[in-house]
Amino acid sequence: MANSAHGIGGLKYDAKKRAWPNELNIFFALIAIIATFEVLGQALPYMNDQSFLFDTRDRFDSIFNEARLRIIILQVSIIGIIALGVTQVIISGGIDLSSGPLVGATAMIVMSFAQTELVNGNPNPKAVFGTWAFDLPVLAPVVVGLAFGAFIGAINGSLIAFTRIPPFIATLGMFLICRGIAQAWTRGKPVSFPTDSFAALGKGMMPVYWFIGLAILCHFILKYTLYGKHTYAVGSNEDAARMSGINVRRHKIFVYMIASMLAAFAAIILSSKNLTAQSGMGIFYELYAIAMAVIGGVSLTGGRGSIIGTVLGAMVFGVIQSGFTYIKLDAFYQLMAMGGIIISAVVLDKMRQDRSGGRS
Secondary structure, three states: OOOOEHHHOOOOHHHHHHOOOHHHHHHHHHHHHHHHHHHHHHHHHHHOOOOOOOOOOOOOOOOEHHHHHHHHHHHHHHHHHHHHHHHHHHHHHHHHOOOHHHHHHHHHHHHHEEEOEEOOOOOOOOOOOHHHHOOOOOHHHHHHHHHHHHHHHHHHEEEEEEEHHHHHHHHHHHHHHHHHHHHHHHHOOOEOOOOOOHHHHHOOHHHHHHHHHHHHHHHHHHHHOOOHHHHHHHOOHHHHHHHHHOOHHHHHHHHHHHHHHHHHHHHHHHEEEEEEOOOOOOHHHHHHHHHHHHHOOOOOOOOOOOHHHHHHHHHHHHHHHHHHHHHHOOHHHHHHHHHHEEEEEEEHHHHHHHHHHOOO
């Protein structure tokens, strides 16, 4: 006789039906991907027995290839910040396609308020405003950028909450608006030469520290606060959430505002890191952020996902990108492969829902 214990209402607990946390599956997938690139480094004749992750040529003080590790975590950190917001939007049952162009628009605006007056003793050749906007405290451009992000998010959320148009359409329209703002701000000219205090925000490994700190904060908020519980409730069943007393419209606006503010903060860090802002910044970032969330187990139907999963999804994304470069795969093949990986992640999510009797 099976060893089972009765639970509430006479239900039985079957140990055979236990499932590992989805985050653990993603972690194992990450290890498998790293191992695959290690094998390819040894198997492909043109790789000359190179190691993907380990230091086999005694260039570093540890057993790991520190240069590659830094590149991987740096290249995912800024988009990862966007993915933290996108995760919350998707869990609430929505989607946000405007985050990439929002990065470009915010970067242009923020850098305009972060410029220094003199460059090598000469007037700033890239000045956007007059002398009143030079050498402002670092808090000024940061507040301007976050306020702009909150404004865009409030528009996205209000359109979705009050007009009930699909989030795809609302944020696609904002996608074009933000890209237009980025190009119109200085007629396509880059904005450069920030103050030292602003440049320090994205210097060195600072983007990674910002990403880790924000990930911990978002994980705590989603898991332990009323906001997080409401986000999952709205994404799982909007009508039931409304009947339970949740102000669904207000909550949707709040979720989109948070997501856009995180995208705006990513723009601040990106422009600080690059010491310049260009209207073309953020291309494909919205898709990469969605991909990180989906690879991390966030369900596109809403109501399921976690920040930990998204962080692991970002690492998977970064390892795959770096691995493709490592094996010298051409850029256009990399795009094709990433597209296939995203589709596979969505298909696996759909299959997982079908097996668990979830919504289709």
